[in-house]
Amino acid sequence: MLGARLITPKAASLLATDPTRAAGLVAALTAAAQKLDTSNPYWAREIYGAAGLLAGELKNEAGVAAARSAIATSWESQAAGSTDPMTRLHFLQGALMAYQAIPGSGEVVQRLKGQLAEASASTAQSLPMHKFELKVPNANFDATLEKLRGFLANEQFGLLKLPLWLGLLPDWDKLNVSFDAQRKEYPLQYLFPRVSVDKDGRMQAQPADEAEREEALLLEHFAQTQQIGAMIAFRYLAALRESGEWSAAALITMLEEIDPEMAAACRSGIEAFEAEDFWTAVHVLVPQAERGFRNVAVEIDGNVHRLIGTEEVRVATLDKILEDSVFEKRFGASVVKSLRGLLTDPRGFNLRNLTAHGLLDPTRPQAPAAFVALMCVLIAVWLRAAVVAENQATAS
Amino acid sequence: MLDQLNREYTQADISRAVEVATGLEGEDSLEAVAKALWAKAEEIKDTEPRVAELLAGDVWVCELQLTTEERQASGASALVPKMTFTNGTTYPPYVREWPDTVRPYFLERAASTTLQQTRARYNDFVWIRWGVFPNASAARDAYLAIGCGNGFRAGGKAARTILELGRAIFLSQSLNLKRAETAVIIADELD
Numbered sequence: 001m002l003g004a005r006l007i008t009p010k011a012a013s014l015l016a017t018d019p020t021r022a023a024g025l026v027a028a029l030t031a032a033a034q035k036l037d038t039s040n041p042y043w044a045r046e047i048y049g050a051a052g053l054l055a056g057e058l059k060n061e062a063g064v065a066a067a068r069s070a071i072a073t074s075w076e077s078q079a080a081g082s083t084d085p086m087t088r089l090h091f092l093q094g095a096l097m098a099y100q101a102i103p104g105s106g107e108v109v110q111r112l113k114g115q116l117a118e119a120s121a122s123t124a125q126s127l128p129m130h131k132f133e134l135k136v137p138n139a140n141f142d143a144t145l146e147k148l149r150g151f152l153a154n155e156q157f158g159l160l161k162l163p164l165w166l167g168l169l170p171d172w173d174k175l176n177v178s179f180d181a182q183r184k185e186y187p188l189q190y191l192f193p194r195v196s197v198d199k200d201g202r203m204q205a206q207p208a209d210e211a212e213r214e215e216a217l218l219l220e221h222f223a224q225t226q227q228i229g230a231m232i233a234f235r236y237l238a239a240l241r242e243s244g245e246w247s248a249a250a251l252i253t254m255l256e257e258i259d260p261e262m263a264a265a266c267r268s269g270i271e272a273f274e275a276e277d278f279w280t281a282v283h284v285l286v287p288q289a290e291r292g293f294r295n296v297a298v299e300i301d302g303n304v305h306r307l308i309g310t311e312e313v314r315v316a317t318l319d320k321i322l323e324d325s326v327f328e329k330r331f332g333a334s335v336v337k338s339l340r341g342l343l344t345d346p347r348g349f350n351l352r353n354l355t356a357h358g359l360l361d362p363t364r365p366q367a368p369a370a371f372v373a374l375m376c377v378l379i380a381v382w383l384r385a386a387v388v389a390e391n392q393a394t395a396s
Numbered sequence: 397m398l399d400q401l402n403r404e405y406t407q408a409d410i411s412r413a414v415e416v417a418t419g420l421e422g423e424d425s426l427e428a429v430a431k432a433l434w435a436k437a438e439e440i441k442d443t444e445p446r447v448a449e450l451l452a453g454d455v456w457v458c459e460l461q462l463t464t465e466e467r468q469a470s471g472a473s474a475l476v477p478k479m480t481f482t483n484g485t486t487y488p489p490y491v492r493e494w495p496d497t498v499r500p501y502f503l504e505r506a507a508s509t510t511l512q513q514t515r516a517r518y519n520d521f522v523w524i525r526w527g528v529f530p531n532a533s534a535a536r537d538a539y540l541a542i543g544c545g546n547g548f549r550a551g552g553k554a555a556r557t558i559l560e561l562g563r564a565i566f567l568s569q570s571l572n573l574k575r576a577e578t579a580v581i582i583a584d585e586l587d
Contacts, residue, residue, distance in 0.1 A: 011569075
């Protein structure tokens with residue numbers, strides 16, 4: 001029944017001009033698929049798909065439902081019979097997508113989601129771990145450190161602008177250029193679609209839409225550069241700590257001067273960071289960064305509340321705050337993209353959501369996450385201070 | 397690549413090229429026709445350069461590839477190049493890039509070719525490039541003629557048959573070309 005491949009949406013609509021003949025074809029296709037159900041499930045699903053498409057053109061809802069159900073069952077049986085984690089994951093994905101197209105399959109979909117999460121976790125455990133080493137030449141490091149010291153000495157509240165200096169808020173046009181250059185240099189790693197799986201069963205596939213896929217790849221590039229940037233930043237912090245230019249006390253004192261509420265809210269987190277208790281630091285500082293950005297939103301007349309139903313008002317979450325157009329208008333698209341990439345976009349670093357939902361892995365080093373959390377606190381305090389200063393200047 | 401075809405051809409050049417090309421037709425296969433045309437173009441490039449150019453252009457049309465409805469839905473032409481090089485050029489050139497100077501030649505080739513494969517190809521090419529409606533209809537007929545009766549047997553031929561019949565369906569359905577008749581022919585093939 002290779003001819004089933006011929007049944008595209010256009011062909012189905014053409015064949016449906018003779019409903020009796022087309023109904024006969026639906027029956028023939030279904031019978032052919034049933035014969036192949038176990039011997040060649042891939043091909044059977046394709047034929048069921050053709051039968052369903054044709055049945056759809058004939059407004060034969062039962063035929064469409066039967067074809068979809070046969071496809072879903074076929075995927076599920078293959079998943080049940082598969083022992084290899086990656087293969088099982090593939091079949092379960094197919095089954096889930098197929099059942100999602102069948103109305104009233106909520107219960108099966110929920111059951112399969114559980115199995116999919118379990119299979120993802122098992123796949124993630126079975127994948128080999130690759131480590132890499134990054135060498136920064138001392139000469140480059142020393143020269144950059146000197147520049148950083150000069151910057152901190154000349155700027156009032158220089159530590160507050162450290163995130164800017166360390167590249168946490170890049171210009172996204174330039175980031176795009178650097179990403180394109182990387183893609184040209186290492187084209188192979190972008191040649192194949194990728195799926196990311198985590199130990200806790202979370203799985204993310206690349207979007208099918210080209211524009212969305214490009215955006216996802218750029219965000220992934222951003223998250224990776226931030227991860228590497230964080231590890232390099234620790235060397236700078238160590239040097240500054242040694243010379244007394246960076247310490248928990250210095251940071252807290254500075255914050256108390258600018259924003260006493262944030263200083264009080266972040267104190268234990270900053271102290272934990274300096275004590276290298278990064279797990280505690282990230283869990284204290286991420287919610288405080290959200291507080292900080294909410295405070296910024298208040299200053300720029302952003303929307304920090306959301307209406308539930310007709311009467312209840314709740315505090316807007318960080319993703320909603322950053323989505324508010326006033327943020328982009330005030331600080332520019334690059335700042336908002338960076339903050340979303342660091343905190344709320346599942347395709348990026350997504351620190352806020354991973355922390356808030358208990359999805360950080362306690363068995364892995366959390367130093368980069370704690371660093372990003374601390375930097376986000378500094379960014380929030382800096383942005384708010386800048387807005388307050390501007391507002392005061394305008395008022396006077 | 398197409399620069400050499402972007403010149404005025406006399407009716408004599410065109411008639412001569414069509415005569416030579418038709419005379420070379422044997423096996424009903426685009427590959428065989430392209431091979432024969434290329435050999436002839438090489439042979440006469442010094443003695444009849446204009447005719448040789450037209451034959452070379454003919455080879456490129458034969459070398460275009462028929463593509464799927466799915467690819468067309470994402471913006472591709474029904475006939476696409478075989479290869480894209482790193483500098484962005486393609487082989488053969490995109491259909492949209494062909495100069496108007498060769499239109500009379502391909503109109504004549506579409507009308508006079510003796511083979512079904514080339515009839516489908518030239519008529520479809522003329523329809524896609526210049527939008528000549530009767531050629532779309534002729535292409536639909538030729539695609540049905542070459543695609544029917546193969547029984548979708550496994551192997552390389554099946555994939556080509558699906559493309560050919562798929563193109564006939566597409567032309568018929570989207571241009572309202574003998575829809576009922578096409579539906580019967582396709583249903584017979586699928587039975």
